[in-house]
Amino acid sequence: MKTMFLLKEIYLEGFKNLGHFLIKNYFKAFTWFTAALLLIVMYAFFFRVSNGFIFSNI
Numbered sequence: 001m002k003t004m005f006l007l008k009e010i011y012l013e014g015f016k017n018l019g020h021f022l023i024k025n026y027f028k029a030f031t032w033f034t035a036a037l038l039l040i041v042m043y044a045f046f047f048r049v050s051n052g053f054i055f056s057n058i
Contacts (some may be wrong), residue, residue: 048055
């Protein structure tokens with residue numbers, strides 16, 4: 001019985017911080033992806049403005 005308890009403790013200790021590690025890295029990747037998309041949008045907008053693009057046809 002003591003062996004089963006020790007195996008359970010080792011298992012729980014090994015996977016305790018795994019979720020936190022995955023979530024933290026997911027948000028880091030999501031932040032970099034969002035920043036890259038924002039830079040692309042800003043580049044496209046300023047490129048259109050600098051070339052005299054007309055934004056409304058009215």
